[in-house]
Amino acid sequence: MKKLSALFIFLLILPLAHGDTVSVILHPGETIIVNGVEVTLIDISSTGEAMFSIDGRNRLLTFGEGVEIKEKNITILLGRVFLNEAKVRVIIDGPSIFVNPSSGKLEMYSPFPSKTTVPLGTVTFTVTIQNLGSAGFYPINVKAPIGWDVRLTAEGSEVDGVYLKEGESTTLTVIAKVGEKPGQYTITLTSGGSSLRLSVRVEEPKLSAFVQYPEKETEAGETLTFTLHLSSDEPILVPLSASAPEGWEVKFLAGDEGVRSVYLTGDLDLAVRVYVPSDAPVGRHEVRIKAGGAEQVLYVYVTKTHAGENGTLSVKVIDTTSGSYLAGAKVALYNGSAEIASSTTLSDGTATLQAPEGIYLLRVAKEAYKTVEKTVELEAGDEKSLTVNLMKLPYCFSVDVQSPSKSGTLGETFTYPVRIANLGENDDSYSLKLSVPEGWAGLITESPGTKQGITSVYVEAGSERQLYVVLIPPNTAELGTYESILEVTSDNTGEKKVFYLSSSITGNYDLTVSLEKYSLTVDAGKTATLKVKVYNTGTSPITNVEVKAEAPENWKVKITPERIVELKKNDVAVFNLEITVPAKVDAGDYVVSLKALSDQKQSTERIRVTVKKGRGGTYVGLGIILGALIVLAILLKKYGRR
Template identity: 30%
Template structure:
């Protein structure tokens, strides 16, 4: 019976998950698994183990990560990503499991009668297709799938929705993994300790196999700020090797050392692993005789005339304690009191903590709200052992002069919700949400309801609303045969001269019929070029199926000599049915900023102590003017270098307009600067470099001038005289030394 109940539960899980919202679960394993064994399902490892009290646990690994750890009681459901485990009964150390898997979408089919499709290991043959259902064979077995429903065949799921067949497939298998060759035992899994204490929990590790094993030891989870270590012989270890069963050293006792911070309190959990075995310790941390008060709900919204209850959890970490309760403040004509186990109380005894941990009790503060309560927020203050707390109740509705509430559901002819439909009633206008619903609050009376949406016929309906009435109406919109919209990514693009500008527009066919659309651009300057692309292919027209949309890219290429500025273009999309849409597009063309500097004489000669002049020409090689060019000079130390003029206000481009034709112009005299160089008199003869850099608002350039420095004739004579005197002195010294 237990197995039957579990199977029914599993089938219900699959049957009541509409595939339009989420894929159904497909059963991939059913059977009993022995404690200590594991099942490998895809990337997951499902391990069956038990705690020290021999209670079965299920651990789900994904690689080295632990995705789930839960006691395996009858009816337990564990869900991890695409994996679901349903637990049955435990008999003879074997646990009954049902394992389900969420399949993945592998193919989308537009079914046609007589067509055959191979999906994985399955052959699907389409027999007949209608708007309401499709009939088919799977591996020669007949099936009928109504619209917006699905079937499961082995590991294949087929869904029929919106005229298409969606195929989902389970691609994993289940393998059994043998029991581990070691055991891990620890004496208890929960303790009570004081904040600031250090506790040690012994852990016995036994090698039950015939070969040596090496096990990693690690702390999997600990509270923030806690210090937890695994030690053997007072040494912290992260790996342990055990000899084979029967030999000395086949078992060892480690200890889990836990240092509890002084400010901690409440229930804390430590998780650790020995190899693939996972352990868990619950620690109830106590503060000195402290009562903990938890208020899970602080504020409630309610109608007048209702009775509301606020739960309060009291936890005692110390000895037995008398709890005194008192309502300190409440609104006029309200009634407020405490309830415990179905009776009104003002005080009670809360038992103290035991070896199993702290004790808790849940009480309720009940507030009875009069029907004439005012709208707005109301507070109730109360005290627990002289500590004051408060709750608030917001009254959002009274029963006098209540307005009516109209709920409108808008659907299309196929029963699908229509979102963003415009609903106008009286002086109110709202739009439907993603579920095709909208709510309007109105005074009582007679109204005309107008519903409209792009691509649909308008609908008008008359209704009558009474005081406080909540009325639901459903309106069906009929789709127009031909209708479309065009949306672009903004209304402006920026293009650099000589580059390509791109703009994406989306054409959405909202009509009932397929349609084709021609594309064109108006206002494009001469010598400019443009092209529409769909999936990297140039197009002049494009076909869009009913209810679908397509993105088209417009590429605009201005010529290299195009004048920078702003250009207004119009994109025209015209359907074959005669409808036309236009998009205004502003193209901002930015020029290319670049100029060059070069000396008219790359080398000049200057005598030391004299001045020389050099000329440097500037040429704008870009497509736009460069403004405010200033000059910087780098020369040898002590040299005087002047630049005239020091600033060029504007350097025009070579590309100019002449009789409506763009031609290469000639630089003006203003594009020439004069460099005056004065060389110090003491400068030795040689070759020197001067660097001139022009920096404009948009760009900069630099060039170099080589200066060859020569000496005057007077300096040459002095040099010769010094050489003669030097040689004479050397000869005189040689003769004198020779006599000695």
């Protein structure tokens, strides 16, 4: 054994000997002699450091770190650390290196180094160690398959090495708990330059499973029980598993308890309960059950299915305080956030819901009561009944905005009636907060007539108050829809209710006529022109704008353009008027009234037209006056002299 391991290491390092630089792979517990210096790898830490014993002194090295031994003119460096494989690479540097495997100071042997066990079973080996070298502590490294639990024990305790004087020997016990896979495995112990291989064979025990009535009939939604008969020659831990169609449920029962595995010693009868979902289709279904290595197929023949049928849930709601049935509570089933079914309780407090098979959240709610939520499972074609107790809230209120959305023309005030009802058991006061669009004025009043706003209101339990939200848009507001926010907060609970009041401002129509001149002077038989401006002074466009003139008989009034299809807000339309006065008309003042018409609004203006009979009349008049004065002058000249 000792020679064998020495040869193994020698073969490993031989090609590297006699070089200037030599690298050697070491496992914990292995020793090499380098130019007569003894180097032993004691242990590897999980952080990648390695503990060495070099020339009888313990040294902790990290990657790249080394120890120089001056008298031998060599340097020993730690190379790569293979944590997973529990080995390190050691690099030895010097002018002439000669590496010898350790001569092996310990001799290990076991009288029965090869054993057999069942999966997950335990084997025990006895190992004797004799010290052939000098006295010292020799750590023992154990290598075992992954998943195995291997311990070294001596004198009833777990140990990791032995202290032996020269020539002394001792005995250790190796306890190995094997894995579940059958096969041939090896456990290797390494210490003091020698190693020992222990062989373990894992074998499945002989197990038989048997069901007397492997095929049964049932209706969907029912549960069937099969009896599984297990027997084994050797004691064995039997894991139990089953595969069934989706939605089905298979349970192994020991008494009332479900079991996942069974420790079998001899014979055992196990109940296998198979739940058939109510939506299972009619026909033959297969259920496979596995007990350790044995497999048994069960068949279930479904004679009737409930697939597609709803489950029924009847709920009875009771007021906890009074003990009476509660009518008007909302009872609803939710699947996540989606409402599947809902109903309202009748005067006897009952409500019936129907929903497809599934697990639902049942929510029972009524204003002023604490909402109750429960998880219920409904099965297709099944009927369930439930009683729910609701407790009245100490503080609760409702706010009713009858018409939260209003419209009006610009300049109007919006009034929203709001009713606050105290539904709780106690009196409460409520803070009122109103947020209005920029530039708007808004207040909450107790009557629509007053201009006195309030910011909180007190309501006795069980009664209600009527309030009004008055919103006043600025005169410059653009047309459109505005939103104001009313917040009602309970002073006692801080519960807040928010309402959005929408005010839609529609336009108003108005037009104004403006004339270039309000009086015209025109000679009879001539034409006068005038510009008429029609302004849209409303807030909405007006359509089909035209000007009509009412003039005395035989007068001619020509207006261009005839019509303007649309006049936008603040726009102006200019109409040209040509007023032709007939020649045979008395001089004097006349009135022409101008009417600006549109589809929406109209407006009237008047102009005074002063008709002159040409300049002739005036000149004749002045001539006559002049003539009269001349006559007077002549008379005065002729008779005026004394």
